[in-house]
Amino acid sequence: MSNRTDASHSVLLTPEQMAAADEAAIAAGAQGVDLMEAAGLAVAATVRRHWPMGPVTVLCGPGNNGGDGFVAARHLRAWGWPVRLGLLGSVDRLAPDAAHHAGLWGDAIEPFDSALLEGASVVVDALFGAGLSRPIEGLALDMLRDIAGRGLPVCAVDVPSGLDGATGQVLGMAAPARHTVTFFRKKPGHVLLPGRQLCGQITLADIGIPSQVVEGMDEIAFENEPALWRDMFPWPHADDHKYARGHVLVVGGEIMTGAARLSAMAAARAGAGLVTVAAPAPVWPVYAAVLTSVMVQPLDDASNLNDILADARKNVLVVGPGAGVSEATRQHVLAALDTGRGVVLDADAITSFGPAPQSLFSAIKGPCVLTPHEGEYSRLFSGHGSKLERARQAARQSGAVVLLKGADTVIAAPDGRAVINSNAPPTLATGGTGDVLTGFIAGLMAQGMAPFLAASAGAWLHGEAARQFGPGLISEDLPGMLPRVLRRLKAYPSTPGVTLAVPT
Numbered sequence: 001m002s003n004r005t006d007a008s009h010s011v012l013l014t015p016e017q018m019a020a021a022d023e024a025a026i027a028a029g030a031q032g033v034d035l036m037e038a039a040g041l042a043v044a045a046t047v048r049r050h051w052p053m054g055p056v057t058v059l060c061g062p063g064n065n066g067g068d069g070f071v072a073a074r075h076l077r078a079w080g081w082p083v084r085l086g087l088l089g090s091v092d093r094l095a096p097d098a099a100h101h102a103g104l105w106g107d108a109i110e111p112f113d114s115a116l117l118e119g120a121s122v123v124v125d126a127l128f129g130a131g132l133s134r135p136i137e138g139l140a141l142d143m144l145r146d147i148a149g150r151g152l153p154v155c156a157v158d159v160p161s162g163l164d165g166a167t168g169q170v171l172g173m174a175a176p177a178r179h180t181v182t183f184f185r186k187k188p189g190h191v192l193l194p195g196r197q198l199c200g201q202i203t204l205a206d207i208g209i210p211s212q213v214v215e216g217m218d219e220i221a222f223e224n225e226p227a228l229w230r231d232m233f234p235w236p237h238a239d240d241h242k243y244a245r246g247h248v249l250v251v252g253g254e255i256m257t258g259a260a261r262l263s264a265m266a267a268a269r270a271g272a273g274l275v276t277v278a279a280p281a282p283v284w285p286v287y288a289a290v291l292t293s294v295m296v297q298p299l300d301d302a303s304n305l306n307d308i309l310a311d312a313r314k315n316v317l318v319v320g321p322g323a324g325v326s327e328a329t330r331q332h333v334l335a336a337l338d339t340g341r342g343v344v345l346d347a348d349a350i351t352s353f354g355p356a357p358q359s360l361f362s363a364i365k366g367p368c369v370l371t372p373h374e375g376e377y378s379r380l381f382s383g384h385g386s387k388l389e390r391a392r393q394a395a396r397q398s399g400a401v402v403l404l405k406g407a408d409t410v411i412a413a414p415d416g417r418a419v420i421n422s423n424a425p426p427t428l429a430t431g432g433t434g435d436v437l438t439g440f441i442a443g444l445m446a447q448g449m450a451p452f453l454a455a456s457a458g459a460w461l462h463g464e465a466a467r468q469f470g471p472g473l474i475s476e477d478l479p480g481m482l483p484r485v486l487r488r489l490k491a492y493p494s495t496p497g498v499t500l501a502v503p504t
């Protein structure tokens with residue numbers, strides 16, 4: 001767990017937002033050539049920090065990313081490194097800032113071909129950054145393939161060239177980097193997959209852009225970290241009693257009984273004062289036999305769910321885990337939504353509305369979280385673009401917080417706020433972990449945490465619990481890891497500043 005205290009560093013800027021930040025900094029008095037100088041110096045310093053001195057090849061592209069490359073080359077040369085530099089295109093076509101730094105380089109610019117790679121112990125990839133506008137092809141494609149084929153260690157400037165900073169997708173080709181140096185703030189493409197895996201270790205360099213330039217920007221996304229929501233975390237109060245800490249009701253299914261049990265245990269561990277599973281009457285004993293701290297109420301054939309819901313202290317309702325795709329599940333969802341209380345819908349609850357998503361959306365009137373994986377998403381939504389955009393579109397369309405699952409889970413609110421979660425280890429790719437996540441979120445909501453914050457916090461706790469458990473994880477290990485994660489979270493420094501509670 002990192003102990004960073006400045007949540008502003010979890011801000012993610014799209015290349016367009018970064019360009020606006022750059023413009024605002026220049027309008028406030030910064031010089032473009034100075035920003036480029038700082039950027040290139042940070043790249044050179046990263047190379048010096050992580051590689052022993054040896055032959056370095058700097059590959060410069062036709063835009064400002066290439067300009068950063070010229071600066072890095074000049075500093076490395078000044079520090080005694082043998083530097084070779086190749087330029088894609090010609091010096092007289094460089095934009096003014098890059099041309100300025102090409103002039104300061106003032107040394108040989110070699111033809112842009114594979115000979116540049118001979119003997120290189122590290123390659124600085126300054127071909128394309130934020131300005132990538134089409135798939136890599138031609139000479140650049142050949143070069144990147146050659147670098148990847150030779151397995152040369154790469155230090156990427158801003159992004160590995162070919163990676164779309166907005167989406168995390170590769171346009172044509174990108175050579176995996178060992179280190180990526182980016183400027184001012186990370187970009188969504190550094191956190192979304194496959195981008196995250198191509199960047200290696202990311203260094204965030206301060207190049208002199210004032211942090212205020214971000215204020216007032218719309219639709220900023222964040223990389224999930226406790227600084228964003230920890231101050232709103234529902235820690236128990238000294239005078240709390242169990243009824244003050246919320247009551248989660250999980251509607252259980254008849255076949256996959258484990259799923260609802262996992263959600264229930266997770267909700268309890270997340271701190272809900274009470275948790276009840278409403279279990280179909282025929283399998284009621286199955287639930288009752290294995291759940292100790294969780295109450296079990298029989299749900300009979302005639303569907304007495306409304307009677308169970310009559311107790312308004314049940315303030316968060318979970319439908320979906322192990323529910324089965326059926327008309328009964330649909331009815332349970334609609335009954336839960338009709339209460340206007342907090343609702344978390346997962347799995348079969350989502351799939352049951354596949355044929356008629358609008359009937360679900362129009363029933364959502366209270367705080368609601370949908371937790372689809374990609375398959376479930378595509379049953380309800382026809383969003384397009386990056387995962388970030390698709391989660392945002394779904395949240396807007398449904399009026400619910402949408403948590404779009406995966407190794408790069410995205411959480412989006414209907415008002416445009418969005419968080420990308422990046423701490424989930426691959427050991428979470430096993431049955432039942434999603435049911436636990438649902439329970440964590442419900443447990444936090446039951447204690448009064450707003451749905452977007454609860455979903456963000458739940459996703460982070462889930463990832464952290466898995467990380468701390470390590471290899472061999474199965475889903476029922478996760479709730480039991482939560483106390484340890486919460487203990488560490490409690491010790492996490494308080495962080496005034498950027499939080500998710502501020503609507504954009």
Ligand SMILES: NC(=O)C1=CN([C@@H]2O[C@H](COP(=O)(O)OP(=O)(O)OC[C@H]3O[C@@H](n4cnc5c(N)ncnc54)[C@H](O)[C@@H]3O)[C@@H](O)[C@H]2O)[C@@H](O)CC1
Nearest residue numbers: 022036039063064065128129130131132133134135136158
């Ligand atoms: N915005 C800022 O605040 C700063 C930006 N800096 C650098 O500037 C970069 C952005 O510079 P630019 O906007 O000039 O963009 P790039 O340098 O990323 O690339 C733009 C150039 O590449 C060409 N191009 C795009 N895709 C191509 C493709 N697939 N094949 C061939 N040519 C292609 C474009 O026509 C244009 O000439 C950042 O990534 C960063 O490295 C830094 O200098 C520091 C300050």
Ligand SMILES: [K+]
Nearest residue numbers: 128157159161
């Ligand atoms: K690059």
